[in-house]
Amino acid sequence: MTDRPLARSAGVSATTAPPARAHGDPAEAGSFDALYRATADDLYAYVATLVRDRAAAEDVVAAAFERAYRRQRSYDARRGSRRQWLFGIARHAALDELRRRRRVATLAAEPGAPEPVADDAGGDPVRRATVRAALAGLEPRDRELVALKFFAGLDNTEIAGVLGISPSNAGTRVHRAVQRLREACHAPS
Amino acid sequence: MRRREPLDPAVEAELAALDAALAGTADADAELAALVRDVRAVAPRPVAAARAALDARVASGFTPETRRAPGGGTTARTRLRRALRRRDLIPALAAAAAVLVVVVVLAGLDTSGQNASSPGPAATGVAAQERGNADSSAGAGGGAGSGGGVAPAPSSAPSVAPPAGTAPAAPGLAAPGRRVERTVRLDLGARADRFDAVTDGVVRATQQAGGFVADSQIRREGGRGTATFVLRIPAARLDTAIAGLSRLAHVRAIEQGATDLTGATDGTAARLADARTRRRALVAALATASGARAARLRGRLAGARARERSLDRALRALRARTAYATVDLTVTAPRGQGAAPAPKGRWTPADAWRDARRALEVGAGVLILVLAVVLPLALVGGLGAAAAGAVRRRRREAALDVV
Numbered sequence: 161m162t163d164r165p166l167a168r169s170a171g172v173s174a175t176t177a178p179p180a181r182a183h184g185d186p187a188e189a190g191s192f193d194a195l196y197r198a199t200a201d202d203l204y205a206y207v208a209t210l211v212r213d214r215a216a217a218e219d220v221v222a223a224a225f226e227r228a229y230r231r232q233r234s235y236d237a238r239r240g241s242r243r244q245w246l247f248g249i250a251r252h253a254a255l256d257e258l259r260r261r262r263r264v265a266t267l268a269a270e271p272g273a274p275e276p277v278a279d280d281a282g283g284d285p286v287r288r289a290t291v292r293a294a295l296a297g298l299e300p301r302d303r304e305l306v307a308l309k310f311f312a313g314l315d316n317t318e319i320a321g322v323l324g325i326s327p328s329n330a331g332t333r334v335h336r337a338v339q340r341l342r343e344a345c346h347a348p349s
Numbered sequence: 350m351r352r353r354e355p356l357d358p359a360v361e362a363e364l365a366a367l368d369a370a371l372a373g374t375a376d377a378d379a380e381l382a383a384l385v386r387d388v389r390a391v392a393p394r395p396v397a398a399a400r401a402a403l404d405a406r407v408a409s410g411f412t413p414e415t416r417r418a419p420g421g422g423t424t425a426r427t428r429l430r431r432a433l434r435r436r437d438l439i440p441a442l443a444a445a446a447a448v449l450v451v452v453v454v455l456a457g458l459d460t461s462g463q464n465a466s467s468p469g470p471a472a473t474g475v476a477a478q479e480r481g482n483a484d485s486s487a488g489a490g491g492g493a494g495s496g497g498g499v500a501p502a503p504s505s506a507p508s509v510a511p512p513a514g515t516a517p518a519a520p521g522l523a524a525p526g527r528r529v530e531r532t533v534r535l536d537l538g539a540r541a542d543r544f545d546a547v548t549d550g551v552v553r554a555t556q557q558a559g560g561f562v563a564d565s566q567i568r569r570e571g572g573r574g575t576a577t578f579v580l581r582i583p584a585a586r587l588d589t590a591i592a593g594l595s596r597l598a599h600v601r602a603i604e605q606g607a608t609d610l611t612g613a614t615d616g617t618a619a620r621l622a623d624a625r626t627r628r629r630a631l632v633a634a635l636a637t638a639s640g641a642r643a644a645r646l647r648g649r650l651a652g653a654r655a656r657e658r659s660l661d662r663a664l665r666a667l668r669a670r671t672a673y674a675t676v677d678l679t680v681t682a683p684r685g686q687g688a689a690p691a692p693k694g695r696w697t698p699a700d701a702w703r704d705a706r707r708a709l710e711v712g713a714g715v716l717i718l719v720l721a722v723v724l725p726l727a728l729v730g731g732l733g734a735a736a737a738g739a740v741r742r743r744r745r746e747a748a749l750d751v752v
Contacts, residue, residue: 192407193407201400204393205394209392214393218395221395221403222402225406225411255746255748291387292391295388300749300750304749309371310371310389311392315368316364332360334367338384341384341388342380345384
């Protein structure tokens, strides 16, 4: 394992807890370009975790950014951060993509290229493989919560906004999902 | 707004520890910190080419070539969609809608204004009724002793009003040789300050037509005036007289009726001729009779004379009905500046005020009608949209269950 900061979106060194983003977060700075640079990789990680298909994730991320770009005026700061707003848009796009794939599905057995990950070079490869397997074994809803918490760096209130649930419910679900992830990581393979 | 429910303290503490690990604080739980590092390390990342392509699209402001028309420009549909999305167009669209409503209302006023200022009938229908075919009933039912009680069977046949300014033509029974009883009901609206002039004009026009005023009642209360006339006008000059009366003031309504009494008149005349022949025969027979037979003949002769007189009265009554037409005329002048525009087409401030008030009334009526249609539709549409949104959300969420 390595102690260096995790690879985040360009321009964002650590998109983690809300206090870190509360002041001077480029995503909240105003321009769409800043929002894009601060969230592009995180958004891709979240969407790819949801749809589990690289090409589809690229399309969904592009569509989400385009929708957000066209709907910039609809953003209301009283309803949450820009980051939360963007991830909400991406979630809708991703779920629509999943629905579409359900309809046309069954070609799905495409082998697909190996999924590039943040940093495969360093750390314990066995441990990473274990974590990847644990993530893949989670229920989709738990996997989404892990992605929103670990990849997107949203706090529980923002996650609640993205999922359309109450903050306490979001906290409970995040806690449960992390518990399951930890259990899966410690489970004998 | 969602109610903030308290979390279990143990859960809250573990979430706080997780947040600390995510924030990378020094006192974070070591295991959680390691988990955060490991999970983030396996985060999917876009390939460089895809990221570069997305960078380029963002830099260009998302101008997708794929949505361009073959000629290089955007499609009309795209342009329309973008235009409709622009919120700053809403006031312009609202203004355009308001202008449209005003134009429609003014157009309606213009039409009614033309009618109101013309001397012809402004009120809706001139319902002329023909009560024809009196022949059959009179011929069959007008038996002996019926006298003037001729009851022609009415048959209605509404006709269209004549154009403004012209004397209303007699409904189609005015053919030569026909005996037609004509009735007219005429409502005139006059300004209060012209009420007396109009009522005087009624009498004058009647006399000029050779007719007479059979009855009249004139009432004035405050600024209001109402006059009712029963005019008897020679049938041959009725149309001219009506045209003259119509020019006196604004015609609010006119209704004409015509009853064909040809059959009844001819039948009564024939029966009268029979009665006379019979009387003469009785007189001749009586000249040669004597005794009891003469007494019987005198009794029958008295009956025959009575019948002859009765038929003669009936025939004269029928001829009088057809020789003169009856005109029921009403002149009203509402309180204030009058209800009708000046007959010469002058448009006064009072008319303007009335038109403006009418415009507001019409506008309010249109608004109420629109709301009556739009509100239920909006309600149904809102409920439908809410239901569709709920279904869409549920389907989206369901997509996660099959991943």
